[in-house]
Amino acid sequence: MNAKTKKSQGFARSRCPVANTLDIVGDKWSLLVVRDLLHGKQTYKELAESPEGIPTSILADRLKRLEEGGIITSAAYQERPVRYAYTLTEKGKALGEVLLAIVRWGKKYVPGTQTFK
Amino acid sequence: MNAKTKKSQGFARSRCPVANTLDIVGDKWSLLVVRDLLHGKQTYKELAESPEGIPTSILADRLKRLEEGGIITSAAYQERPVRYAYTLTEKGKALGEVLLAIVRWGKKYVPGTQTFK
């Protein structure tokens, strides 16, 4: 089901907020991009350099989907050569609460994980 | 990288708790199964009947992975015919905090979603 179909039908899988949230960020990479943006990263290059090593094809796709989902916005911060900065919307920044819960869980239940900064 | 490789090397993608948590529940279905178990569902059939319509092949796979990840345990609650009950471990129940954050986010930012119970 594409975005248009979803919009016309209302909901993809159910009306559950969990299901609908997972339809936007329920994959292995999206929340890592949000994490990086929350940490101040802004450019494609910075995002691509994170330790998890996201493939650039996936990064481009996720940036597109996150923008379609209203989580981020992109804007050229300079012309010649054109360079883009990605920033979180209010909706995107609010995912910080979800990430916080995930970090707390991970640090408690996945031994050896650690946060920096 | 398979589970054995991960175990021997320590970590799949990085030491970030977000990345490691997503390696366990970072997909479209796992947290929906956890949601249902938190809501008291216990059997394969009950889980399969949720409104999102999880394919049974995916459900069987996720139950296996969640058990390997220490999120759930399974036990036969009767013989002849044998029937299994899935229950959350303490580690699994603790994901309730993550789900709560997701629900709050979804209800605020995905218009039309709603919780029952």
Next chain:
DNA sequence: CAAGTAACTTCAATATCGAAAGTTACTACC
């Protein structure tokens, strides 16, 4: 004009998903 860089895009191989049908082991009904 050669080299470098950011931001992508394309490609081919592999892996995973999803819908449906099939399997196993039993109980219940006629």
Next chain:
DNA sequence: GGTAGTAACTTTCGATATTGAAGTTACTTG
């Protein structure tokens, strides 16, 4: 005894997604 039903999976296979690598575009810098 035979047919139907049920829970819990497993199998199949075409469609879709992921991955790692290489290629492209538009510029700047030396």
